[in-house]
Amino acid sequence: MALQITESCVNCWACVDVCPNDAIYEDKPHFLIDDGKCTECLGDHSVPQCAAICPIEMAIVDELGAFLNPPGSLTGIPIEKLKQFGLWKDAA
Amino acid sequence: MELPVISNSAPAAEGGGCASSGCGTAPDALGHLPDHIRAKVQDHPCYSEEAHHYFARMHVAVAPACNIQCNYCNRKYDCSNESRPGVVSEVLTPKQAINKVLAVAAEIPQMTVLGIAGPGDPLANPARTFETFEELSARAPDIKLCVSTNGLNLPMYVDRIAQHNIDHVTITINCVDPEVGAKIYPWIFWENKRIFGVEGARILIEQQQLGLQMLTDRGILVKVNSVLIPGVNDEHLKEVSKIVKAKGAFLHNVMPLIAEAEHGTYYGIMEQPEPTPEMLQDLQDACAGDMAMMRHCRQCRADAVGLLGEDRGDEFTMDKIDVMEVDYEAAMVRRKVVHDEIIEKLDAKRGIVNPKAEELGIPADARPVLMAVAGKNGVVAEHFGHAKEFLIYEASPEGVRFMSHRKTELYCGGMDSCGDGDVAEAGATESLLDRNIRVLEGCEVVLCSKVGYEPWAKLEAAGIAPNGEHAMEPIEEAVMAVYKEIAATGKLSPAAETLKVA
Structure with a gap:
C-alpha cells in the first residue's frame, strides 16, 4: 500500500518535509515515493500528508492510479475551463 | 514596543516636504524617525524609496514549498522569461545560496539586502530558510537579512527570526475578513490537514495578525504587502491598512494584481480584471491617510538580483558562481567604502531645502x-x-x-x-x-x-x-x-x- 507521484509534480519539496516516514526522495525529473516506506500515513495522520499539502492537482495517485487531488479540486477552476486550457485529465 | 509610523500627510509649507524626492518613504519622511530606525531602512531598497535608486537587493530561492494556495499564484514556477513574484529559474540549496550571496555581494558592493521570499513560503521551509540565514549572519555580517511570508507559520517562528537578527519582515496581508479571504485563498495546510474556504482563511488571518503583533512587540520592522484585486478586496484594503498600522506595521505596499491567462492562475483563467494604474493610485492615496505607502515596488522574482527594476540574475547562475573565487573579507572592506559614500551623498541631499x-x-x-x-x-x-x-x-x-x-x-x-x-x-x-x-x-x-x-x-x-x-x-x-x-x-x-x- 503506497502512494505515487506523477509527472505533474513541480518539485516544490512541500511533501518531503511533511512525510512522517521519510518516504519521499529527490529524483529526476521529479520526486518519488519509496513504496517500501510509504504507509499512506495510516497510524500517523488522518489523511496522507503529501496529498494534503501538494499544491498540484493530479500529482499524487493511489495504487489504482486514482488522483488524490483531481482536476479542479484545489484551484476551484471549473472543469470546462480546465479542458479549454488543456489542464484536464481523467486518469494518470 | 511601539514603532513610529512614517507620516504621509501633506508637507508643511516650509519643510520642503515631498519636494525633494518620492513621498511616503522620502528622506524627509524618514527624518521623522528615531535614528535607530532610520539607520535600519536608509540603505534598504524595499523599505526606502530613496535608497532604491542606489542600493541593490537580492533574493535567494531556497524556499520552494508553500502551505497555502493564493488565487493569483501558480506553483509551476520555472519560467525564466517572466518577472513576477513566485517565479524563479532554479531552486537553490542553502549551500548554493550562500555561495551565490557572497559572490554577488563581492561583485555588486551596493547590494545591501538579502531576502528570502520564495518561490513558496520561507516559513514553510524552516530548515532551508534558517540554515541560510544562520550561515550568512556569521559569514557576511554586513548584509541585512529579510524575509517575506504569507504569515501562516509566523507566530511559531518569530523567536527564530529575532534570534537570527532578521530585522525586516514582510507579511502579505490581503484581507482581515475571512469571507473576503475565501475569495483569495482556496485552501491552507494547517495542523496536518488541508482546510478549505472561510475556515482556512480565518486561521490564516488569525495567524497573520498574531504574527504581526509579535514582531512589532519585539521591535522588528514589518512591511505589509497587499495585492489589490478589483471587486474582491479593493474597498476592504482601506480597513486592512488601518488595522496593520494600529498593530505597528511600518509601511504598506499595495501592489496590483497580475492576472494573465497564460500564467495558468485561477484569477488569470477566470478573467479576473487587473486594476488600472489609476485604481491603484487612488487606493494608495486613500490608504495614505492612515499609513506610509510604498509606491516603488517592482513585484520582483523570488531570485531577483540587482537594483529594483533591473535583474542581473543571469550573471550569477550556479555554473558561473561555482568557478568564482570570493575573498569576502576583502570584499567587505570595499563594500564599506561604497556604502559610506552613498550614505554620505544621501545625508548631504537631505540637508538641501528645495526652492x-x-x-x-x-x-x-x-x-x-x-x-x-x-x-x-x-x-x-x-x-x-x-x-x-x-x-x-x-x-x-x-x-x-x-x-x-x-x-x-x-x-x-x-x-x-x-x-x-x-x-x-x-x-x-x-x-x-x-x-x-x-x-x-x-x-x-x-x-x-x-x-x-x-x-x-x-x-x-x-x-x-x-x-x-x-x-x-x-x-x-x-x-x-x-x-x-x-x-x-x-x-x-x-x-x-x-x-x-x-
Missing part, C-alpha cells in the same frame, strides 16, 4: 501634472524606446512626488518563449509603441534622454508632450523645471484645459 513653488513663479492654485520619466539611478537617463519602465511623478505647487512605476513590457513573452504551449495563446496585436503610449495614460509629459521621430509624433497625437531637454539631470529637478515651464505658459490655472504640447 518652494512660489519662488519658482508657480501659482499656489496651479493644478497638478503627472509626468512619466525614463529614469535610472535618480536621473533622466533612458531613450524612450529603450525604457523598460516609466517612473510616474506628480508635480504640484507642493513639489514633486513619486507616484508609481509603469512597466512597458509584458510580464511574460507568451507561451512561445515559455516553451510550454499548454495554456492560453498570447494574442498580442497592438504594436509595442502603441502599447507603451497607452501605458502612459494620464501623463501630460514624458521625460527621457532622447525620443525618436515616430514616437514623438505619436506621443504628441496622444496628448503627451515628449521632452528630451533634461537628459542626465536629477529627476525631481527636471520634473520641477518642466512644471515651471508649463506654468509660465499659463496652462496650469485650474480652468485651463489639459495641455497638448508643452
Whole structure:
C-alpha cells in the first residue's frame, strides 16, 4: 500500500518535509515515493500528508492510479475551463 | 514596543516636504524617525524609496514549498522569461545560496539586502530558510537579512527570526475578513490537514495578525504587502491598512494584481480584471491617510538580483558562481567604502531645502501634472524606446512626488518563449509603441534622454508632450523645471484645459 507521484509534480519539496516516514526522495525529473516506506500515513495522520499539502492537482495517485487531488479540486477552476486550457485529465 | 509610523500627510509649507524626492518613504519622511530606525531602512531598497535608486537587493530561492494556495499564484514556477513574484529559474540549496550571496555581494558592493521570499513560503521551509540565514549572519555580517511570508507559520517562528537578527519582515496581508479571504485563498495546510474556504482563511488571518503583533512587540520592522484585486478586496484594503498600522506595521505596499491567462492562475483563467494604474493610485492615496505607502515596488522574482527594476540574475547562475573565487573579507572592506559614500551623498541631499513653488513663479492654485520619466539611478537617463519602465511623478505647487512605476513590457513573452504551449495563446496585436503610449495614460509629459521621430509624433497625437531637454539631470529637478515651464505658459490655472504640447 503506497502512494505515487506523477509527472505533474513541480518539485516544490512541500511533501518531503511533511512525510512522517521519510518516504519521499529527490529524483529526476521529479520526486518519488519509496513504496517500501510509504504507509499512506495510516497510524500517523488522518489523511496522507503529501496529498494534503501538494499544491498540484493530479500529482499524487493511489495504487489504482486514482488522483488524490483531481482536476479542479484545489484551484476551484471549473472543469470546462480546465479542458479549454488543456489542464484536464481523467486518469494518470 | 511601539514603532513610529512614517507620516504621509501633506508637507508643511516650509519643510520642503515631498519636494525633494518620492513621498511616503522620502528622506524627509524618514527624518521623522528615531535614528535607530532610520539607520535600519536608509540603505534598504524595499523599505526606502530613496535608497532604491542606489542600493541593490537580492533574493535567494531556497524556499520552494508553500502551505497555502493564493488565487493569483501558480506553483509551476520555472519560467525564466517572466518577472513576477513566485517565479524563479532554479531552486537553490542553502549551500548554493550562500555561495551565490557572497559572490554577488563581492561583485555588486551596493547590494545591501538579502531576502528570502520564495518561490513558496520561507516559513514553510524552516530548515532551508534558517540554515541560510544562520550561515550568512556569521559569514557576511554586513548584509541585512529579510524575509517575506504569507504569515501562516509566523507566530511559531518569530523567536527564530529575532534570534537570527532578521530585522525586516514582510507579511502579505490581503484581507482581515475571512469571507473576503475565501475569495483569495482556496485552501491552507494547517495542523496536518488541508482546510478549505472561510475556515482556512480565518486561521490564516488569525495567524497573520498574531504574527504581526509579535514582531512589532519585539521591535522588528514589518512591511505589509497587499495585492489589490478589483471587486474582491479593493474597498476592504482601506480597513486592512488601518488595522496593520494600529498593530505597528511600518509601511504598506499595495501592489496590483497580475492576472494573465497564460500564467495558468485561477484569477488569470477566470478573467479576473487587473486594476488600472489609476485604481491603484487612488487606493494608495486613500490608504495614505492612515499609513506610509510604498509606491516603488517592482513585484520582483523570488531570485531577483540587482537594483529594483533591473535583474542581473543571469550573471550569477550556479555554473558561473561555482568557478568564482570570493575573498569576502576583502570584499567587505570595499563594500564599506561604497556604502559610506552613498550614505554620505544621501545625508548631504537631505540637508538641501528645495526652492518652494512660489519662488519658482508657480501659482499656489496651479493644478497638478503627472509626468512619466525614463529614469535610472535618480536621473533622466533612458531613450524612450529603450525604457523598460516609466517612473510616474506628480508635480504640484507642493513639489514633486513619486507616484508609481509603469512597466512597458509584458510580464511574460507568451507561451512561445515559455516553451510550454499548454495554456492560453498570447494574442498580442497592438504594436509595442502603441502599447507603451497607452501605458502612459494620464501623463501630460514624458521625460527621457532622447525620443525618436515616430514616437514623438505619436506621443504628441496622444496628448503627451515628449521632452528630451533634461537628459542626465536629477529627476525631481527636471520634473520641477518642466512644471515651471508649463506654468509660465499659463496652462496650469485650474480652468485651463489639459495641455497638448508643452
